[in-house]
Amino acid sequence: MYGLVNKAIKDLVTKGYGEEKWxxxxxxxxFEDEDFIDMETYPDSLTYSLVGSASKVSGIDATKILELFGEHWILYTADEGYGEMMNLSGSTFIEFLNNLNLLHERINNLMPDLKAPDFQTRNEKSNSIELEYRSDREGFIPxxxxxxxxLGxxxxxxxxxxxIEFKNQGAQCDVMLIEW
Ligand code: HEM
Structure with a gap:
């Protein structure tokens, strides 16, 4: 994963719990460096390990930490120079969901080694939509x-x-049902 991701984990921990906990x-x-370079890639195993250690240190379930991290990422990237890219990705929630691949393609131009996930919306209704998610990685659903x-x-x-659909139970891909 690019350092930007691990740096956002650091940001979440230090803002919520202080430098000591980090x-x-x-x-x-x-991990001896204690900091990351945004545009450098680090092994995925380090990201998994940091989440696992954050869970041990805080007593918060790793699943919950990943979920909190996802929410934090939206604010963090907007603050860290990707605000304009976020603005370009849609002026409504649905439009944004439809542009997730385009957003990651734009990021791919800046980060050539990006292994971006793949998204596809389907079954749009007045108060719900489904999102197909495909990734080479495991464990990022939370x-x-x-x-x-x-994003909401x-x-x-x-x-x-x-x-609502699980790749590890034989479905073609993972599918999220989003309701509002
Ligand atoms: C400006 C905003 C965003 C930036 C800069 C960004 C960038 C990135 C980067 C750098 C990674 C790590 C992949 C790698 O290093 O190979 C990543 C992964 C990921 N991104 Fe984005 N992203 C953004 C917004 C979003 C949004 C809005 C969503 C979904 C709603 C999303 C979904 C994901 C997921 C699920 C992963 C985990 C990796 C995987 O599934 O394989 N991202 N993104």
Whole structure:
């Protein structure tokens, strides 16, 4: 994962719990640098390990941490120079969901080694929509949930998100039902 992701995890921890806790987490994960370079790639295993250590240090479930992280990511990226890209991705919640691949393609231009997920909306109704999610990675569904909730907040919407199809149970891909 690009350093930007791990840096956002650091930001979430230090803002919520202080620098000390972050140092504890780095120690637990045997990560000596304590900081990241946005545009450099780090092994996915480090990201998983940081989330696991944050869970141990805080006593908060790793699933919950990933969800909180997803929500935080929407605010963090908007503040860290990607605000304009966010603005370009849609002026409504639905439009934004339809442009998630375009958004990541634009990011891919800046970050050539990006392994972006793939999204496809379907079954749009007046108060719900479904989002197909495909990724080479495992374990990021809780983060996706937080991302969608955070994106809803960006458009002043209170959305509920639940997974309705599961790749690890034989479905073609993971599918989220989003309602408001
Ligand atoms: C300006 C805003 C955004 C930026 C800069 C951004 C950038 C990134 C980056 C750098 C990664 C790590 C992938 C890698 O390093 O190979 C990532 C992963 C991911 N992004 Fe985005 N992203 C943005 C918005 C969003 C939004 C709004 C969603 C969904 C609602 C989303 C969904 C995801 C998911 C689920 C992953 C996890 C990795 C995976 O599934 O394989 N992103 N994104």
């Amino acid at each position: 140092l504890e987490i780095c120690q637990l994960s045997n 983060m996706l949930k937080g991302l969608i909730i955070g 907040k960006r458009f002043e919407m209170e959305v509920q998100v639940k997974q």
